[in-house]
Amino acid sequence: MIKVASYNTxxxxxxxxxxxxxRTLHVLNEIDADVIALQEADRRFGRRMSVIAPHLLEEHTxxxxxxxxxxxxxMGWHGNVILVRKGAHILDCEPIHLPALEPRGAVxxxxxxNGVPLRIIGMHLDLSGLWRRRQAHAILSHIxxxxxxxxxxxxxxxxxxxxxxxxxxxFGRDFAFAPCGRSFHARRPVATLDRIMxxxxxxxxxxxxxxxxxxxxxxxxxxxxxxxxxx
Numbered sequence: 001m002i003k004v005a006s007y008n009t010x011x012x013x014x015x016x017x018x019x020x021x022x023r024t025l026h027v028l029n030e031i032d033a034d035v036i037a038l039q040e041a042d043r044r045f046g047r048r049m050s051v052i053a054p055h056l057l058e059e060h061t062x063x064x065x066x067x068x069x070x071x072x073x074x075m076g077w078h079g080n081v082i083l084v085r086k087g088a089h090i091l092d093c094e095p096i097h098l099p100a101l102e103p104r105g106a107v108x109x110x111x112x113x114n115g116v117p118l119r120i121i122g123m124h125l126d127l128s129g130l131w132r133r134r135q136a137h138a139i140l141s142h143i144x145x146x147x148x149x150x151x152x153x154x155x156x157x158x159x160x161x162x163x164x165x166x167x168x169x170x171f172g173r174d175f176a177f178a179p180c181g182r183s184f185h186a187r188r189p190v191a192t193l194d195r196i197m198x199x200x201x202x203x204x205x206x207x208x209x210x211x212x213x214x215x216x217x218x219x220x221x222x223x224x225x226x227x228x229x230x231x
Contacts, residue, residue: 001114001205001227001228001229002034002035002113002114002116002118002227002228002229003032003033003034003035003225003226003227003228004033004034004035004036004037004120004153004155004196004225004226004228005031005033005035005036005037005155005196005210005223005224005225005226006036006037006038006039006122006155006156006157006194006195006196006223006224006225007027007028007031007036007037007038007039007194007219007221007223007224008038008039008040008124008156008157008194008219008220008221009024009038009039009040009041009051009218009219009221010040010219010220010221011040011041011042011043011051011079012024012051012052012218012219013219014217014218014219015186015187015216015217015219015220016217019051020218021051021052021053021056022056022060023214023217023218024051024052024218024219025052025056025057025060025061026214026218027210027212027214027215027218027219027223028061028063028083029060029061030210030212030214030215031210031223031225033225034084034085034088034113034114035082035083035084035085035088035111035113035118035120035153036063036082036083037080037081037082037083037107037120037121037122037123037155037156038076038079038080038081038082038083038122039079039080039122039123039124039156039157040079040124040157041075041076041079041080041081042074042075042076042078042079042081048074048079049074050074050075050076050081052075054075057083061083062085062086063083063084063085063086064083064084064085064086065081065082065083066081066082066083066084066090066093066107066109066111067090067093068082068093068094068095068107068109076107076122077095077096077105077106077107078103078104078105078124079124080105080106080107080122080123080124080156081107081122082107082109082120082122084109084111084113085113088111088112088113089111089112090109090110090111091110091111091112091117092109092110093107093108093109093110094107094108095107095108096108096121096123096138096139096142097138098123098125098134098135098138098139099131099134099135099138100126100131100135101126101128101131102126104124104125104126104131104135105124106121106122106123106124106135106139106156107121107122107123108120108121108122108142108143110148110150116151116230117150117151118150118151118152118153119143119146119150119151119152119153120152120153120155121139121143121152121153121154121155121156122155122156123135123139123154123155123156123157123158124156124157124159125156125157125158125159125160125167126159127159129160129166129167132158132159132160132166132167133166133167133170135167136167136170136171137170139154140170140171140174151198151199151201151202151230152175152198152199152202153196153197153198153199153202153228154171154175154195154196154197154198155195155196155197156194156195157193157194157221158193158194158195159193160193160195161191161193163192168195171195171197172197174199174200175197175198175199175200176197176198176199176200176202176204177195177196177197178195178196178197178198178204178207178224178226179204179207180192180194180195180196180207180208180209180224180225180226181207181208181209181224182209183209183221183222183223183224184220184221184222185220185221186215186216186217186218186219186220186221186222187216189209189211189222193221194221194222194223194224195224196224196225196226198226198228200231201230201231202228202229202230202231203228203229203230203231204226204227204228205226205227205228205229206226206227207224207225207226207227208224208225208226209222209223209224209225210222210223210224210225
């Protein structure tokens, strides 16, 4: 069994408008997943520095970042980061360039977690429905072009309010959605913007939203999680 999670950390700026990376780490430790996809993990401007200092991640958590960084001070690609247990094996990784009006990207990693080979894609899609569908197509095409197929989990902030249209319909042709629940806004969740999707060779055992007191203040999104097993 593997636990995965997705969390838009909002650059560690909480609902109290304070930036507190250590509070973000506290929430991650509460979730305690084997693999975590982060969004908005870098500062938006300048050198796009990682909000969470690497030494804090090393000293206070059981995770390491998948090395897809394209900038020296960043931890990921356009704010997307995949964290894995320090004991997991990273077999391969790469950024995925997405069509967009503003900087957007996704990250992909092939892992061996608890002895199970797994492909993880972390993403943060556009606010525009037209661009979301283009980005979904780019991600699905990238997966289809991979030389070695693996059980796959797609996670992230899809920015899609509809439950049956747009990019969700595109992803839904090949992937099952984990029934996590509403994750935005953290203080009063009304929208299911964050999603976890699994390929048909994985079984979704359970899923949910992490709704601790710390999570309600650490970001404007709540983290989501799912437990998976090979089908």
